[in-house]
Amino acid sequence: MSGPSGVLAALDVRLGAFGFSCRGVLRFEDGHSAPSLAEGEAASTVVLVGVAGGAMWPVFSTWRAAQGDGGGSDPLDRWSKQVIDAVAEEFEASACYPSEPPYQPFQTWAMRAEGLKPSPLGILIHPRFGLWHSYRGALLFRDWRDEIVASETVAHPCEACVDKPCRSACPVGAISESGFDVARCRQHLVTPVGQAGCMVSGCLARNTCPVGAEFRYPDAQLGFLMQALTLPG
Ligand code: B12
Ligand code: SF4
Ligand code: SF4
Known part of the structure; x- marks a missing residue:
């Protein structure tokens, strides 16, 4: 502003x-x-x-x-x-x-x-x-x-980000050239690996972006927001 x-x-x-x-x-x-x-x-x-x-x-x-x-x-x-x-x-x-x-x-x-x-x-x-x-x-x-x-x-x-690490950070490839695959992401989140990983400390792709890293949400906030992603609909 x-x-x-x-x-x-x-x-x-x-x-x-x-x-x-x-x-x-x-x-x-x-x-x-x-x-x-x-x-x-x-x-x-x-x-x-x-x-x-x-x-x-x-x-x-x-x-x-x-x-x-x-x-x-x-x-x-x-x-x-x-x-x-x-x-x-x-x-x-x-x-x-x-x-x-x-x-x-x-x-x-x-x-x-x-x-x-x-x-x-x-x-x-x-x-x-x-x-x-x-x-x-x-x-x-x-x-x-x-x-x-x-x-x-x-x-x-993103224009100046050469390596684009967010594109390869998702363990199940839910983020690709064709966009965000909600179903694929949700399938992973309910697995033990997803429950112990993304569900606790947030989306790995989001976490890997270097821009504004000092503004990353606290883990408790991320865990709260991730719950919404596992809901159907
Ligand atoms: C339904 C919804 C979801 C669904 C489905 C999302 C999907 N990808 O299909 C689910 C539950 C999966 C979801 C997940 C998430 N969501 Co969501 N979601 C919404 C919600 C409530 C409605 C989306 C919608 O249909 N809008 C109606 C259309 C008419 O609005 P729109 O502005 O025109 O949106 C469209 C355009 O942006 C268009 N679009 C996309 N790219 C481009 C590019 C160009 C050039 C143009 C013109 C348009 C365009 O696609 C959008 C959807 O149709 C919005 C809030 C809202 N009211 O928009 C949040 C919202 C989009 N979500 C948000 C977030 C943060 C998330 C999550 C990260 C979870 C979280 N809470 O932290 C995840 C990850 C999503 C992801 N990686 O894409 C934020 C995004 C903020 C931001 N920085 O952009 C919003 C705006 C909510 C908020 N309170 O701020 N979400
Ligand atoms: S890592 Fe961040 S800056 Fe780079 S392409 Fe992905 S979202 Fe954009
Ligand atoms: S929350 Fe996990 S499974 Fe979903 S897109 Fe992010 S890294 Fe991939």
Whole structure:
């Protein structure tokens, strides 16, 4: 994120308390393909909210431990919604979430906002955060907000990565020229080798990428996220 913007700075402070940050700004000039606000009108300005690195994990873990039911099913989604809904209300915005059907095109939005591009793993790579970033929600503003400065395009690190170690790191070849083979990955994750490997310390292909290695999620966060990959669907 760059550019002087009081609203973005205030949002970053507010979101930063939860380990979240503003992860890109995009505009919809004529309502075309714009997401809808709670009232049904088209949004003009969208601020992506997400994580980069493991800052949210201790905050989320503390919240989860305080819930009688451990946060219920999908605790990360539940907590994120609770946090981002409150911030949206404070800043007079609507909110939407990546895991709420119908799925909103978060990756397309991130590509539009910052010019991020897919890595060989399928997920988008960031030149600073590498593969260690994701989206927790989006704030939707009805009005064109000049003070919310649009994001600048960033470089694509895979172009300069000659060896591309991520392509050969998966023990079952689930990442190839033809993309990410979800079924093949899942078949491995339920085996004893998968249970003791990827399920504990995360995807080996993701771990092998040198970009943004200092932002790698803590093992506990990776283990939590890997559980979702073994679910059918
Ligand atoms: C369903 C889903 C899955 C499914 C299926 C994924 C698959 N590869 O088929 C499963 C459960 C397997 C999965 C796994 C993972 N996912 Co997932 N997943 C989603 C979810 C909820 C919906 C995807 C979707 O259908 N979107 C709807 C379409 C319309 O949106 P879209 O932005 O246009 O997305 C498409 C384009 O990006 C397009 N696309 C791909 N490459 C390119 C290139 C160009 C040039 C263009 C134009 C388009 C394009 O393909 C996408 C899917 O159709 C999204 C959240 C979301 N709302 O997008 C997360 C999301 C994509 N997943 C995410 C992640 C991180 C993961 C995991 C690493 C697990 C994890 N939680 O850590 C794994 C690994 C996935 C991998 N290696 O590809 C992140 C990606 C963040 C990033 N850095 O890009 C997202 C955005 C969630 C988030 N909260 O941030 N996922
Ligand atoms: S290892 Fe290289 S090619 Fe693979 S995701 Fe990282 S930068 Fe891109
Ligand atoms: S999680 Fe493991 S099996 Fe799945 S793609 Fe990554 S390295 Fe391969």
